[in-house]
Amino acid sequence: MYQYILKRVLMMLPVLLAVTIIVFLIVHLIPGDPARLVVGEMGSQQAYDRVRAELGLDKPLYIQYFSFLDRLFHLNLGKSIVYREDVTKLLAAKLPNTLELTGSALIFTYLFAIPLGILAAVKRNTVIDYLSMGLAIIGVSVPSFWLGFLLISLFAIHLHWFPIAGYGGIKYLVLPAVALGFGGAALVARMMRSSLLEVINQDYTVTAKAKGLRYWTVITKHALRNALIPIVTLLGLQVGWLVGGAVVIEIVFLRPGVGRLIVKSIYMRDFPVVQGITLILAVTVILGNLLADILYAVTDPKVRY
């Protein structure tokens, strides 16, 4: 087990390195000259040359990459073209808001989905099963931002239970977290149900039942542990999904996070900010995937490397 975890951590390092290469290359792959973007179309040749030297664009590509890595180790992500501020500083202000949203959505996803999936499996072919799976299949199909609009219309505009948009305490967090987490919750609930149904009919579960164990003991002690394995593998997917989905949800609910910042920066061609956010979000997702893989190994001893 520890060997597996160590291996996964070691495997993470090249991925991290690959991510830094891709993020570094963004500057060179986007159409247009980065130095020209910084000084603007009207900037003088002198200013252009100075910025080109500052960014190291006159040096060979691999030298540029190593100085990019060196800056990263010193937590220097460059300066925003639009805001004229350190990208690290901008991110430090916005990232906690995005993590708060994605974290809340993740908690909502699992708290809502696992009981729903178990209930549907245990009460299969009853009204409860049909209703929960109907809800789940609709949930998988709903665009999160549209669900956001519906939630705003119902709970903010008509019922006045929550604010329409903005940022503040938990009241401002509920609707965006539900809108963001609902699709994933539906997927997890569906997977939970089918996975549990498959396990329930396997020999060892039937044996446990035949031994005279109580139904819920069979479900919780025997079936659930194996049925949860596919659910755990979904966790890695969820993290990426939620972090990406936050980009859209922040725009729907006008929350000041990195999602809104990156979309604005893409429009403004503010490449240091785009690079910084891409890197930070990718690192978040990598750590989430690592956690999911470790949990996978914990729940499934059959995993061998």
Place this chain on the structure above:
Amino acid sequence: MKKHKLLFNFFKSTNAIIGTSIIILFLLTALLAPYLAPQPPNAQSLKNALTPPGREYLLGTDEFGRSILSRIIFGARVSLNITLLASIVALGIGVPLGALAGYYGGVLDFIVEGLVDITWAFPVILAALAIMFILGTGLHSIMIAIGVVYWAGYARITRGQFLALREEEYVQAARAVGASNLRIIWRHLLPNSLAPLLVQLSLGMGQVILLEASLSFLGLGAQPPTPSWGSMLSKGQAYLLNASWLTLFPGLAIMLVVLGFNLIGDGLRDALDPRLSHTRK
């Protein structure tokens, strides 16, 4: 499983019939858009701007007085085109790589898993944006970007299935009687991996539509005046308080098509895997 048996099992499910009907309806809508749309999708009529749903405009009009129904009908073309082509790209990359990684393991598995991890390290929207930056905007770029973004899901599922199945007794038996690797992959592992792959394909097609809508919602997908469901939702956000039909109907269209693909996936899963289908009875 024989084809007619598969079809028979598939159409036994009400959900599968509903899903197939929805998708056929949308395919027909996309194909016959010019004949079905009551008004041209870009015809402006400022005096009819923001008309609520009614007799003249069945689903109302937008801020330029354009028919929402006509724009949804033409938007179906954009969505369905992208879905089909992006899914082919994703499947074409993901399944072969996942199969090789799961079956052979070792260095090959290490490389494919690394590529999957790198792909998944980027949230799909960000990855799609990055690819579109390189390829430029336009519908072809979206198709390739979305396809490339989603290959990893198919690879991970194929790999997982192969990894779990390769030690099964029937595979070991096939190996013991001298079956070649290709035969084991093609005749034993792939057919037994089909059910989760098809479920993933159906869900994947839905995800493709959702991603395209998200990119258009952010203003980075189909450009105006091309009618796309995502950009209609984006424009409608400003009128949420007084003209909710601008956001209601395009969102409903997205949901219905995604639902259609999901229902087809469920039906296929049950038809392909009778064992699973028995547990549902």
